[in-house]
Amino acid sequence: MTKSAKTVEEAIKEALKELRLENDEVEIEVLEEGSKGFFGIVGTKNAKVRVTEKVVPVKRASRILQQIFSYMDLEVEINISECEEFTKFDLTGPDLGILIGRRGDTLDSLQYYINLAANKKTEKRVKFIIDVEGYxxxxxxxxxxxxxxxxDKAKRKGRNVVLEPMNPHERRVIHTALQNHKEVFTYSEGEEPYRKIIISPKK
Incomplete structure (x- = not known):
């Protein structure tokens, strides 16, 4: 963002306010120092600065979430934990069921959006996992x-059991749970978002 004001300090302050960022989250380039002119009347010239957000995916993700929750009028506490594989946001607060949705659909969509938005124009992507109160x-x-x-049902009845459509993460949980089962095996069929798992008895 490029901003003009009477002084460099005022221009920076206005830019930060509009961007909703802090000093340590931006890079500042002074384009014009500005001048008071002759007796502060003739030839006055505003200062001009260019303020650019530093690409820090975790801070960006946290800020985007806070903006979303503000628009939704939700009181949410964000607890952040980081490891090599991913960064996790644990969300707590009253009435957060709306963030989960039907079988986690809303939560998955929120997580997908944050991963896209927070990693925009970054050299190294950060994987974000978002959870609501241990859901x-x-x-x-x-x-x-x-x-x-x-x-057990597939084994007893000797025929395939077809599960309802699930997202890739939930299908992976089912496959993993049964990958070493001695009497059944699993596979997926269909196209997203209607792809489903079949549990089949071993012959």
């Missing part, structure tokens, strides 16, 4: 139980 772990455990239950 993903609970869902993981639910899917594991479902996989074992339906595997």
């Amino acid at each position: 993903r772990q609970r869902r993981h455990e639910t899917l594991n139980r479902l996989a074992l239950k339906l595997a």
Whole structure:
């Protein structure tokens, strides 16, 4: 953003306010120092600065989330944990079911968007995982139980059991849960977003 004001300091302050950024999140280039002119009346010239956001994916992701929650009028606490493989945002607060959606659809969409937006124009991508009050772990455990239950059904009845369509992450949980099962095997068929898992008894 390029901004003009009476002084360099004022121009920077206005740019930061409009961008909703702090000094340590930007690079500042002074294009024109500005001048008071003759007796502060004739020939006055505004200062001009160019303020560019530093590409820090984690800070950008956090800021975007905060803006989204502000628009939705939600009180959300963001706890950030980082490891080599990914950065995780654990969200806590009242009435956050709206962020999860039906079987995590809204949460998955939010996570997908944050990964795109926060990594825009970055040299090294950061993978973001977003969770709401431990939902993903609970869902993981639910899917594991479902996989074992339906595997038993396929084994007892001797025929395929077809699951409802799931996203790639949830399908991976089912496949992993049954990959070493002695009496059934799994495979996927169909096109996204209707791709589904089939649990089939081994012959």
